[in-house]
Amino acid sequence: MRGEFEYIRWIRQQTPRSPGVAVGIGDDTAALRVEPGRLCLLTSDMILDGVHFESARVAPRAIGRKAMNVNLSDIAAMGGRPTAAIVCVGLPRTWSDSDAQALYGGLREAADAFAVPIVGGDTNASQAGVVVCVTILGEAPERGAVLRSGARAGDWVLVTGSLGGSLLGHHLDFIPRVREARMLCDGYDIHAMIDVSDGLAADLSQIAAESGCGMVLRAESMPIRAAAHRMPGPATPLEHALYDGEDFELAFTCPADDARRILADPALGVPIAHIGMATTEPGLWLEASTGAREALEPRGYDHFRP
């Protein structure tokens, strides 16, 4: 690559002015105008070569898109509006200018989809593959952020889209559910919400644990992604849907009345499945069509386990 300062200069030239941004790229920090009275959301996720993608096999643009989208998905899971992004990268010295520009192009494509300005960051050489860390600032809904701790026994459990087999492509090519989350939070009494990143079972266990309730999921209602049927290995498509992760769909709970209206609301523009119920008894259970229940392990992807 020609040089760090040229890259930053190029990025700065690509960056339009944005109304909420008092100071953008090019000073020690960004400075942003914040809506008074709203909680400020802050989230940051890092993606690493050989862990979340293989730079030898994935185009720089797709890496950029994923790095931005996983963070937008977290803002969505709070019902929030993303307002600004900061991007830190570690890039191999072997990358060309056009690789580095394509990475930025992917970051911008994903951010532009929700009118999120990239207001700063940090560029570094990396001795070991590509690392991208995106931080997003957002604004909570007026009623407050939708937490993991708000589920109540009797709530219905719903999920957008479909689950499983993300590794076959979806994890690089999803649209974070920012729009859907805001429509859900504006129109309905959403009690608890999470984005499915570690795997549905692991993520719903988080809601159950934080809310002090349990959940019973119905096996036959699980929306299984077509790719989950094409995954190699012995696991069933249902197991892929429960455990694979990186679906970046919204799993949420709400009162039965709201759930019925959500399931009948065409404006949401996304398939939504009613997959279960929150219960007073703790734990996570899978119910077969016969009515038989088995305990679901809350396992998901753990970075520090072999």
Place this chain on the structure above:
Amino acid sequence: MRGEFEYIRWIRQQTPRSPGVAVGIGDDTAALRVEPGRLCLLTSDMILDGVHFESARVAPRAIGRKAMNVNLSDIAAMGGRPTAAIVCVGLPRTWSDSDAQALYGGLREAADAFAVPIVGGDTNASQAGVVVCVTILGEAPERGAVLRSGARAGDWVLVTGSLGGSLLGHHLDFIPRVREARMLCDGYDIHAMIDVSDGLAADLSQIAAESGCGMVLRAESMPIRAAAHRMPGPATPLEHALYDGEDFELAFTCPADDARRILADPALGVPIAHIGMATTEPGLWLEASTGAREALEPRGYDHFRP
């Protein structure tokens, strides 16, 4: 390491409640209360194994401290108050629990020094050494952030502490100038400020370029760190002071009257040197005691150059 979720649980247990934090570690994002009417500062810096430190030779605690402190230094350079931090890490699977805990200990030690809560983040396995990316949210001073673009011809150029030879230890063991920056901004008319990270010449070039002025620096006034005399290689101590970088001192400009009062203010508690003057003629110049001037290259550390 035992597992990602155990590590996050352990971190969460170590984290006290903090008044501005509505939602801390453990949900999809953090949610923070923001002072109305103040600009929100946002900055993020990533440090990488083999580039900013060598994990084989630097203790995890020192890596954590550095990752936090480089970001606090950026908030200082805007005259801001740091209010919350988010931390993303990539850790080798070979790290023990106590390595990971020591890293967090270092991050917390640095953050605690300025009462900054760590409100969230992301933990990952890394296939290639340690990566730490810290993002800090801050609050601009009431009068607005101090930018790089505010220097005016006639301003004096000052710098805190001393410069050069940081590689011999200072870069792992500095206190970011948050306190000093706030005192300077509260008490004096600081026109432009930057933290010295890329090297004094490169960083002052940024101020000059953004402000549309030039600068003349006096060689004999340069505060040279003792370590700059101990650096191996052919460069002189003065060259180390001008080009090494990672000093994390404040370089700033202000009217002569303010500068004189600053130089006489014992409350600042740090040596401050008057190193030069902003000029209408562009460029960065070094003036010898003889009065002879030579142009200073704005070079500093460039990550993408060999």
